[in-house]
Amino acid sequence: MDLILAAEEPLPILPHVDELVLGVVAFAVLLFVLWKYAVPRFETMYEERTDAIEGGLKRAQETQEQADRLKKEYEEQLAGLRAEAARIRDDARAEGQQIKTELRAEAEQEVARIKARGEEQIAAAREQAERNLRGEVGGLSVQLAERLLGDSLADDSRRSATIDSFLGELGGMSGQRTGAN
Amino acid sequence: MGTFVLAAEEFTPPGAGLFEYPPIFGSVTKPMVLAVLSLIIVAVLFTVGTRRLAIVPGKGQFALESFYNIPRNTMARDQIGSAEFRRYIPLILALFSFILVNNLFAIVPVIQFPTMSRIGFPLSLALFVYVFYHYAGFKKHGFFGYIKHAALPPGVPIFIAPLIIVIELLQKFVVQPLSLALRVFAAMFAGHLIIALTAVASAFLISAGGALIIAGPFAFVAGIAFTFLEALVQVIQAYVFALLAAVFIGAAIAEDH
Numbered sequence: 375m376d377l378i379l380a381a382e383e384p385l386p387i388l389p390h391v392d393e394l395v396l397g398v399v400a401f402a403v404l405l406f407v408l409w410k411y412a413v414p415r416f417e418t419m420y421e422e423r424t425d426a427i428e429g430g431l432k433r434a435q436e437t438q439e440q441a442d443r444l445k446k447e448y449e450e451q452l453a454g455l456r457a458e459a460a461r462i463r464d465d466a467r468a469e470g471q472q473i474k475t476e477l478r479a480e481a482e483q484e485v486a487r488i489k490a491r492g493e494e495q496i497a498a499a500r501e502q503a504e505r506n507l508r509g510e511v512g513g514l515s516v517q518l519a520e521r522l523l524g525d526s527l528a529d530d531s532r533r534s535a536t537i538d539s540f541l542g543e544l545g546g547m548s549g550q551r552t553g554a555n
Numbered sequence: 556m557g558t559f560v561l562a563a564e565e566f567t568p569p570g571a572g573l574f575e576y577p578p579i580f581g582s583v584t585k586p587m588v589l590a591v592l593s594l595i596i597v598a599v600l601f602t603v604g605t606r607r608l609a610i611v612p613g614k615g616q617f618a619l620e621s622f623y624n625i626p627r628n629t630m631a632r633d634q635i636g637s638a639e640f641r642r643y644i645p646l647i648l649a650l651f652s653f654i655l656v657n658n659l660f661a662i663v664p665v666i667q668f669p670t671m672s673r674i675g676f677p678l679s680l681a682l683f684v685y686v687f688y689h690y691a692g693f694k695k696h697g698f699f700g701y702i703k704h705a706a707l708p709p710g711v712p713i714f715i716a717p718l719i720i721v722i723e724l725l726q727k728f729v730v731q732p733l734s735l736a737l738r739v740f741a742a743m744f745a746g747h748l749i750i751a752l753t754a755v756a757s758a759f760l761i762s763a764g765g766a767l768i769i770a771g772p773f774a775f776v777a778g779i780a781f782t783f784l785e786a787l788v789q790v791i792q793a794y795v796f797a798l799l800a801a802v803f804i805g806a807a808i809a810e811d812h
Contacts (some may be wrong), residue, residue, distance in 0.1 A: 386571045386674065386744060393675025396587050400594045401680055404653055409645035412601035416623055417641065419608035426610050 514544065566759050569751040574672055574744070586673045589666065593656040601652070626651045626797055634801035635808070643804055646687055650680060651797035654739060658789035661747055662782050669743035669789070674736065677796075681736035684800040689728075692807030705807070735799055739792045746785040753778030 518540050522533070576585040604619045612620055626647040631640040654671060661669035671677050692701040705727045706720045753774050761771035 384571065384575060386574055386672075389675035389678050390673070391675075392582050392584075393587060393590075393673050394679050396590055397676040397679025398682065400590050401649065401653060401683055404594050404598055405645055405649045405683070407598040408601055408649050412605050412623075413645045413648065415605040415608055416620070416627075417644075419610065423610045 514540075566756075569748060569755055573748065573751055585668060586670050586676070589657065589660050589668060589670045590676060593653060593660065593670065596656055597649075597652045601648075622652075623648065625794075626801075630798050630801040634798070634805040636805065639808060643687070643691075643801070646683070646804075647797050647801050650684070650800055651793055654680065654796050655790065655793035658739075658743060658793055659786070661743065661750070661789060662786055669747050671739045671792075672743040672747050674740045677736040677740045680796070681732045684735060684803060685732040688800070688803040688807045691804055695808040701807070704809075731799075731803060735796060739796050742788055742792045746781075746788055749781050750778060750785060753781055 518537075521536060521540065578584050579588065600619075604615065608616060627640075627644050630651070631644050631647045634640075635643055654677075657670035657676070660666045661672075689701075692705065695701065696704045702724075706723045707716060708719070708723070711719050757771050757774035757778060760767045760774055
């Protein structure tokens with residue numbers, strides 16, 4: 375019985391035509407579906423992904439470059455501004471110095487001028503005083519002479535007293551004048 | 556002792572008849588239904604799953620991409636070269652996914668049959684590979700150019716060239732594609748047989764009565780262990796089949812070989 379059964383068992387190594395044909399057809403269908411739909415979708419998506427990543431990197435790089443350029447520009451500007459500020463400071467200092475020198479010169483001139491005017495005034499006042507004094511001394515001399523002559527030149531003591539009183543009057547006049555001035 | 560002898564006489568291990576199914580309708584058998592089922596599973600998975608692919612993948616897309624990248628990158632691109640591998644992606648992907656699903660059928664409850672243990676199916680797949688890689692070779696090198704390319708590797712001393720030519724041609728046009736089909740067929744056939752054997756044996760041992768009942772659970776545990784081993788073998792066989800297809804194509808279109 376066993377022997378007969380074994381003989382009846384087919385050889386598994388021999389293909390059934392049905393299965394072979396079905397295998398070919400089924401696989402062909404699968405291949406077509408994957409070739410037509412799945413693989414192109416994957417590949418398109420992969421390309422898009424690559425583009426997106428590369429695009430992102432490129433954009434980032436561009437932004438970086440732009441930032442670098444701006445930074446350089448600003449730094450140049452800043453350096454320029456710094457130099458300008460220094461220049462302005464130097465100019466201001468020089469100008470200040472100049473103004474100071476000029477002011478000093480002017481002040482010295484002014485001083486000289488004022489001094490000169492003062493001297494002129496003093497000279498004029500003295501001249502006037504001299505002129506006045508000259509006139510008064512003349513008058514006084516005449517008065518003194520008159521008094522001396524009027525007192526008839528009696529004696530030495532009187533003469534001496536007369537001169538003293540005259541000089542006293544003169545001192546009083548001089549004091550009055552000082553007070554008036 | 557008498558029981559043991561009786562049991563030993565009654566036990567018939569599963570044989571090649573295990574792989575013969577009566578037609579369900581017409582001449583359609585269970586393996587044929589499974590082949591169509593696997594076709595539907597893979598085709599639907601890859602058409603519905605790729606309907607809206609985003610540049611930034613979600614979980615499902617990431618999983619599908621990870622699967623897709625195995626045949627695409629580690630098989631097609633590495634073996635065929637980044638210049639020409641794209642047109643062969645569908646073939647390698649179809650081989651890998653179709654064989655994988657059909658192999659895993661062997662350990663899916665209820666289904667429990669590896670389609671590839673029916674030689675007709677691996678043979679039909681090998682036929683596709685055969686056509687693809689020789690067509691690629693002829694297209695690349697021209698008719699005589701490809702024959703020469705396939706028959707005589709460079710640097711072969713002239714006095715052994717005749718022998719090499721015979722071996723190489725036999726290998727490229729007969730042995731390689733045939734061994735491709737036989738490899739997965741034999742692995743699935745043997746694996747299914749072993750799991751069936753452990754199942755039948757454990758059932759027999761437990762129901763046999765007497766001292767044999769002690770051995771029953773061991774056969775059962777062995778069946779579980781073999782199921783895990785088979786899961787590994789099924790994946791490896793699918794991988795090897797698709798990888799070798801890529802290797803053959805890569806060798807056929809290689810420059811200056």
